[in-house]
Amino acid sequence: MxxxxxxxxxxxxxxxxxxxxxxxxxxxxxxxxxxxxxxxxxxxxxxxxxxxxxxxxxxxxxxxxxxxxxxxxxxxxxxxxxxxxxxxxxxxxxxxxxxxxxxxxxxxxxxxxxxxxxxxxxxxxxxxxxxxxxxxxxxxxxxxxxxxxxxxxxxxxxxxxxxxxxxxxxxxxxxxxxxxxxxxxxxxxxxxxxxxxxVDIEGFALYEGPREDYFLAASRLVPYKRLDIIVQAFTQDPRKRPLKVVGDGPEFKRLARLAAGHDHIELLGYLEGGALQTLMQRASAFVFAADEDFGILPLEAQACGTPVIAYGKGGALETVKGEEHGASATGLHFAEQTSASLLHALAHFETLTFNPRTCRHHAEAFxxxxxxxxxxxxxxxxxxxxx
The missing domain is CATH 3.40.50.2000 (Glycogen Phosphorylase B;)
Structure with missing residues (x-):
């Protein structure tokens, strides 16, 4: 470097x-x-x-x-x-x-x-x-x-x-x-x-292989990151889309209680960078619900070629190119910081396609x-x- x-x-x-x-x-x-x-x-x-x-x-x-x-x-x-x-x-x-x-x-x-x-x-x-x-x-x-x-x-x-x-x-x-x-x-x-x-773009490898059937969320588990919205959305999901949550922090026990009884939701705790990168590379999408000043994790996911579903406020409006960008889109934004709005975005996401190279190219600008x-x-x- x-x-x-x-x-x-x-x-x-x-x-x-x-x-x-x-x-x-x-x-x-x-x-x-x-x-x-x-x-x-x-x-x-x-x-x-x-x-x-x-x-x-x-x-x-x-x-x-x-x-x-x-x-x-x-x-x-x-x-x-x-x-x-x-x-x-x-x-x-x-x-x-x-x-x-x-x-x-x-x-x-x-x-x-x-x-x-x-x-x-x-x-x-x-x-x-x-x-x-x-x-x-x-x-x-x-x-x-x-x-x-x-x-x-x-x-x-x-x-x-x-x-x-x-x-x-x-x-x-x-x-x-x-x-x-x-x-x-x-x-x-x-x-x-x-x-x-x-953003350490060089530390994240582009993956163009087949995606696995799960969504990924990762961050420090603190209240303002709003992982609770993500977990609640997936508990309410009638299709039971699999969700993996990576991270540790004071919210872990509360999130575990929210996810209890929902076998399609996994709380994996803290993972080292290599393990997190592998999950990013193979996820259907990275899910991000925080109103962040900037937010680096969504760009690390895009560096892997993974699209992002993000709350449409704050830094995510600058780091994630929504579907209004057409072929250069790298994800989509959901309008409200609620589980219902995220659930609607999940359903809409599955009607769209994203190019891993386009996601990577966007991340390289950072x-x-x-x-x-x-x-x-x-x-x-x-x-x-x-x-």
Whole structure:
């Protein structure tokens, strides 16, 4: 894996600021792309509890953590220190760096930079639990202690104020999708260039062989991914189409209860990349019900040649080409985030045909190579000198 298009920036002192290193998820795939682009970069993050061996590329970089790393029970409850995160991120000393890139979906963009430095924020999203998902977050929290909800609401209000102020200190925003660029304009009143996250296209092989009779869903099993909609749809399916669900997380037990008694639904837990790729390659379709900022898994499925049935909102509108694209379609969108809408889409899907090579070709537009080329162009456009 190389990023030769950015070779001329290798003599610059670069700091990459990332919210936290806990799991190797979508934000970390972007961090990986940035780390390859700038092998000389030092990484600053609130906490680093990444499981050993899960991200070996991190070993090539010096990693700085904040005061939160040393607080009691931080490994398990780092999110509970949210009120301290703005203070912690501001304590990093970034003097001596020419370029600061914050990889931010929470507080990383709030790092303090100085005159003569350029701060570019790669924004995965303005923090959704403080903005558009605030009420859903509070509802899911189901606070039982008196006064706790009032305290959290006041904390989130202060966090939004800090979030807006720190947005004024960023020199240039890059958004991971047009979906997020609109959110940046809404909450920060700032324009953002779109730079899609890098997808490991080379790590997923195109499969043009016969498809097997099952549908696949995969993600971290957390509430906002809405795997419950997918499982409910397949429990209600009169044709009992087989469904395989890959992933682990706090929703696993609830999903298992929903699927109980339905032998055509399998919850497989976490699977390593090779096993997941094999399932992707042979599935009739990949099913995706989340309202995501971007969403990398649907593109990995398309890299395998597998079409996607996705909820028609958010990043999926940019990563999945619906049937309105005719012969270049790579899947279809269902209109409502409900099991009934998904069931209707499943029936309609079986009346359509999709070309595996077309799916693969679409996914290739999101490769690492494309990411680095566009990053190089955008850095130059924002005034950061190649010299």
């Amino acid at each position: 190389q990023a030769d298009s950015l070779q001329h920036f290798r003599d610059k002192h670069v700091a990459i600021v990332h919210d936290w290193l806990v799991v190797n998820g979508g934000a970390e795939k972007v961090l990986h792309g940035l780390a390859v682009a700038f092998p000389q970069a030092e990484i600053f993050t609130l906490v680093n509890f990444m499981q050993e061996g899960s991200a070996p590329w991190l070993n090539k970089h010096r990693i700085h953590t904040s005061m939160l790393q040393r607080l009691p029970l931080a490994r398990r409850f780092y999110r509970h220190y949210l009120p301290l995160m703005p203070y912690a991120i501001e304590q990093f000393d970034l003097r001596g760096f020419d370029l600061v890139i914050s990889s931010s979906h929470a507080v990383a963009k709030g790092v303090i930079t100085h005159p003569g430095q350029r701060h570019i924020c790669y924004c995965h999203t303005p923090m959704r639990y403080a903005w558009d998902m605030k009420e859903a977050y509070l509802q899911e929290a189901n606070f039982r202690l008196p006064g706790m909800e009032s305290y959290v609401r006041k904390t989130l209000k202060r966090l939004r104020q800090w979030d807006c102020f720190t947005a004024t200190q960023v020199d240039h925003f890059l958004a991971n999708s047009h979906n997020v660029a609109r959110r940046i304009a809404k909450y920060y009143r700032r324009e953002a260039d779109v730079l899609y996250p890098p 490769s690492h190579h494309q990411f680095w080329q566009q990053l190089d162009m955008l850095l130059f456009r924002t005034g950061f000198s190649r010299a």
